[in-house]
Amino acid sequence: MSNLALKLEHKSTKSTDTKVFKIWISALTVAFLAGGYFIVERMITGLSATNLSSITPWGAWIAFYIFFVGLSAGSFLLSTLIYVFGMEEYERIGKAALFTAIVCMIVALTFVLMDLGRPERLMNAIIYWNVTSPLGWEVHFYLVYIALLMVELYIAMREDLVRAANTNTLKGFVARLLTSKNSTINTLTKKRDHMWMKILGTIGIPIAILGVHGGTGTIFAMVKARPAWNTAIFPIIFVVSAMVSGTALLLAMYVIKRKVQKKPIDQKMIISLSKLMAGFLIIDLGLQFYEYLTGWYGLEIEHLDTLATMMASDLSWSFWGVQMFLGAVVPLTIVFWKKTNQNINALLVAAILIVVGIIGVRFNIVVPSLIVPVFHELPWGDYFPTVKEWMVSVGVVAMGLLIYSIGELLLPIEETSEEVSHNGK
Amino acid sequence: MGLFSNWDLKPRDYDKIVDQKLPNAEKVLNESQYDTKLGLNMARDARKVINGSMKIDDFHKVYSSSLTMEFGSYYASDTPDTKKTNKGPKWVMVIDLQKCIGCDTCTVSCKAENRTPPGISYNVVMESLEGEFPNIKAMNLPRPCMQCDKPACAQVCPTRATYKMENGIVVIDNDRCIGCRYCIVACPYGARSFDFGDSYEQEMTGYNDVTSPEYGVERGERKKGKTPIGTVRKCSFCFHRLQRGEEPACVETCIGDARFFGDINDPNSVVSKLAASPRAFRLKEELGTQPSVIYLR
Ligand code: SF4
Ligand code: SF4
Numbered sequence: 001m002s003n004l005a006l007k008l009e010h011k012s013t014k015s016t017d018t019k020v021f022k023i024w025i026s027a028l029t030v031a032f033l034a035g036g037y038f039i040v041e042r043m044i045t046g047l048s049a050t051n052l053s054s055i056t057p058w059g060a061w062i063a064f065y066i067f068f069v070g071l072s073a074g075s076f077l078l079s080t081l082i083y084v085f086g087m088e089e090y091e092r093i094g095k096a097a098l099f100t101a102i103v104c105m106i107v108a109l110t111f112v113l114m115d116l117g118r119p120e121r122l123m124n125a126i127i128y129w130n131v132t133s134p135l136g137w138e139v140h141f142y143l144v145y146i147a148l149l150m151v152e153l154y155i156a157m158r159e160d161l162v163r164a165a166n167t168n169t170l171k172g173f174v175a176r177l178l179t180s181k182n183s184t185i186n187t188l189t190k191k192r193d194h195m196w197m198k199i200l201g202t203i204g205i206p207i208a209i210l211g212v213h214g215g216t217g218t219i220f221a222m223v224k225a226r227p228a229w230n231t232a233i234f235p236i237i238f239v240v241s242a243m244v245s246g247t248a249l250l251l252a253m254y255v256i257k258r259k260v261q262k263k264p265i266d267q268k269m270i271i272s273l274s275k276l277m278a279g280f281l282i283i284d285l286g287l288q289f290y291e292y293l294t295g296w297y298g299l300e301i302e303h304l305d306t307l308a309t310m311m312a313s314d315l316s317w318s319f320w321g322v323q324m325f326l327g328a329v330v331p332l333t334i335v336f337w338k339k340t341n342q343n344i345n346a347l348l349v350a351a352i353l354i355v356v357g358i359i360g361v362r363f364n365i366v367v368p369s370l371i372v373p374v375f376h377e378l379p380w381g382d383y384f385p386t387v388k389e390w391m392v393s394v395g396v397v398a399m400g401l402l403i404y405s406i407g408e409l410l411l412p413i414e415e416t417s418e419e420v421s422h423n424g425k
Numbered sequence: 426m427g428l429f430s431n432w433d434l435k436p437r438d439y440d441k442i443v444d445q446k447l448p449n450a451e452k453v454l455n456e457s458q459y460d461t462k463l464g465l466n467m468a469r470d471a472r473k474v475i476n477g478s479m480k481i482d483d484f485h486k487v488y489s490s491s492l493t494m495e496f497g498s499y500y501a502s503d504t505p506d507t508k509k510t511n512k513g514p515k516w517v518m519v520i521d522l523q524k525c526i527g528c529d530t531c532t533v534s535c536k537a538e539n540r541t542p543p544g545i546s547y548n549v550v551m552e553s554l555e556g557e558f559p560n561i562k563a564m565n566l567p568r569p570c571m572q573c574d575k576p577a578c579a580q581v582c583p584t585r586a587t588y589k590m591e592n593g594i595v596v597i598d599n600d601r602c603i604g605c606r607y608c609i610v611a612c613p614y615g616a617r618s619f620d621f622g623d624s625y626e627q628e629m630t631g632y633n634d635v636t637s638p639e640y641g642v643e644r645g646e647r648k649k650g651k652t653p654i655g656t657v658r659k660c661s662f663c664f665h666r667l668q669r670g671e672e673p674a675c676v677e678t679c680i681g682d683a684r685f686f687g688d689i690n691d692p693n694s695v696v697s698k699l700a701a702s703p704r705a706f707r708l709k710e711e712l713g714t715q716p717s718v719i720y721l722r
Contacts, residue, residue, distance in 0.1 A: 045622075046621065046622050046650070046654065046655050047604075047619070047621055047655070048621045048622055048623070052619070053544070053619075054544065054545070054609060054615075054617065054618035054619050055615070057606035057609040057610055057619055058606060058610060112605075115605070116603050116604050116605055117602075117603070117604015117605070117606065117619060117620075117655035117656055117657075118602065118603050118604040118655045118656060119603075121584075121601070121602075121603040121604075122603060124584040124586070124601055124603050125583040125584050125603060125605075127584075128584045128585045128586075128601065129583070130582055130583055130584060130585040132580045132581070133580070133581050133582055133583040133607070134581065135581065135583040135605060135607050136582075136583035136584070139583065219607070222581070223577075223581070223610055223611045224577065224613065224712055225577060225610070225611055225612060225613035225712070226610065370610065373615060374612070374613055374614060374615040375551055375566075375568070375614070375615060376553070377551035377552060377553050377566070378549070378551065378615050
């Protein structure tokens with residue numbers, strides 16, 4: 001991907017960079033426009049564009065929404081490892097983590113908007129806040145969280161912005177817009193910035209864990225009508241799987257970007273990051289195991305039906321194939337097998353598989369519980385997303401990637417090796 | 426009975442018999458150490474309270490000082506709290522499962538009354554067979570919205586579009602609902618449906634011309650993109666019918682006379698009496714939603 005500020009150092013790679021970047025952007029634009037057509041159509045025809053029903057009222061868009069909230073919370077928490085707990089080995093991905101967190105939230109909220117029966121009334125959730133509603137709380141938490149992320153990203157970038165303001169590039173132009181004329185960098189501002197990063201990161205941790213992602217888990221966990229969701233461990237699983245997907249995503253993005261730019265990859269960081277990711281995944285699997293075990297042992301008919309729908313029905317490929325095999329068994333083997341665990345390509349595959357696996361996890365949370373009706377005599381749900389639902393999803397994700405790519409073009413998101421040595425100290 | 430008989434006893438005659446048997450109040454009271462006159466006056470006024478010609482509050486006002494004088498610290502009564510009993514009605518429905526024949530008349534009349542679109546039925550009759558052939562028993566369980574006293578739907582609604590009225594009915598404000606469908610997910614009885622905008626216009630000309638005035642709101646024609654399309658709908662105990670003094674459509678049309686409707690605050694109403702029956706139960710009581718629909722098993 002093109003990074004104009006780096007052109008001084010990487011003159012030779014610049015031309016291929018721009019070419020790849022151009023192809024990338026045009027591919028995204030095509031995807032966005034294709035999806036955009038279906039987004040517009042969905043806005044006109046309403047939710048009849050979906051396969052949803054009153055038995056299965058939530059589907060793919062809600063699954064993607066919680067997936068992206070998870071990615072966001074996960075990448076943010078990873079950034080706090082760096083800025084709050086001083087794990088400098090991950091310094092290189094700090095700002096990228098924050099920016100990813102912001103973009104993922106934007107994508108997540110767009111999915112919510114797509115899913116509303118009356119998108120134009122979105123503001124009602126803020127105007128008429130119902131304090132007993134987990135969803136009502138979440139909408140507020142998301143806004144606070146996005147604001148906090150933006151401030152934090154700004155402070156993290158401040159030094160680079162000041163530096164870039166003196167260059168005569170596009171980045172420099174944006175930087176001049178964002179900084180005041182007499183901003184300087186000296187030891188005092190460094191100390192101040194670092195202190196603020198720590199404070200904001202510390203405030204952010206409870207907001208991200210309890211509010212944003214644990215909170216999204218409570219949207220499901222508070223529903224006593226659905227026994228498979230209604231457990232206290234559910235929000236915790238949400239947070240842990242958020243950490244899994246967030247770590248995996250950042251690892252994958254870092255490796256892919258470096259590869260495209262033909263820049264050296266910090267192998268030590270990748271290996272330790274992959275261990276971290278596998279650790280989170282193992283905790284996640286353990287929690288899920290107990291969750292299913294208690295549900296199964298309770299012998300409650302509706303709970304058993306839900307487990308059966310997830311693990312032994314037409315939909316079970318999503319659980320065994322995507323969530324368990326691709327999303328857990330394969331990546332764990334890669335990370336722990338001696339022959340592959342030093343190989344960056346193999347680890348990249350593992351990370352991508354984990355991200356895909358978590359998409360499966362999110363679908364398996366939302367759909368099976370809503371296939372089983374609340375009374376045995378009522379009709380069972382039958383849900384698989386329509387082409388239109390997939391296309392809208394493609395459009396929304398493409399929008400997120402576009403925002404990310406353009407953001408990276410205009411802002412000093414990427415760490416240069418020089419910054420790593422002193423930032424966050 | 427007794428139409429041509431002069432020897433039948435009239436209520437007056439019974440009164441006489443009772444009066445003869447009663448002890449003389451004055452004599453009895455004279456024997457006690459307390460004020461005779463006070464006792465007689467109180468007895469007279471107590472009768473007035475019972476037949477409604479005197480208010481209980483006034484009774485207490487008149488006698489409380491003399492009672493305190495007479496009984497001192499032994500007297501510990503005060504005006505009873507009568508304010509709370511003046512609430513309006515609280516509607517409940519009782520469904521006798523022994524009388525339900527599973528004909529789905531309620532379902533049909535509900536669809537006709539509320540003009541619900543395809544895919545939406547506020548009331549359904551859930552049918553199941555129990556036991557093994559040939560020893561089987563059919564179970565019919567009609568299910569409207571339970572109008573829960575602790576409604577899970579209203580608890581989770583982010584916009585307070587769903588709320589509970591004083592009269593017990595759980596309302597959806599379709600003009601505020603954002604269509605997030607959280608309430609559908611949260612309702613343990615599957616009583617809510619999303620209005621996807623479908624219509625019977627193809628099968629039934631004029632279907633779209635008029636909608637039912639749900640919750641007392643006239644919305645006129647059913648049109649694409651117009652509320653309540655894109656929002657959530659459910660049974661309202663036919664609130665618009667209650668407003669003009671009629672029973673809900675399902676209650677009125679029930680062939681087996683299995684449904685009863687009334688005010689649970691009134692201890693003499695049919696529903697109050699039926700609710701006290703040992704046959705009475707409510708669905709999924711363990712969830713604590715406290716439904717206002719009571720079944721008789
Ligand atoms: S039955 Fe469902 S929709 Fe009706 S009041 Fe209870 S929770 Fe709400
Ligand atoms: S769909 Fe409407 S009534 Fe139901 S929870 Fe959402 S805003 Fe409330």
